Amino acid sequence: MKFDSALRLYLESFQLPGEAQKIDRIVNHFGTRYHEQNSGVLRNADAAYVLGYSVIMLNTDAHNTQDNIYMCLAN
Secondary structure, three states, X not given: OOHHHHHHHHHHOOOXXXXXXXXXXXXXXXXXXXXXXXXXXXXXXXXXHHHHHXXXXXXXXXXXXXXXXXXXXXX
């Protein structure tokens, strides 16, 4: 399964908590399981974790209506 599809399917089943430490554990678990089931897609579970966390951060930044400062290459 493609990474973005798997992450979307996983995150549709519940609402992420607001606490960063809990999100970190959830995404870490996702990365571990994704790598176990799709070992040829990414090099290791840490790569899946970093990619998943980055996708969530970028999505939050793009759709957060409370913040007017968006991430850019300089940041």
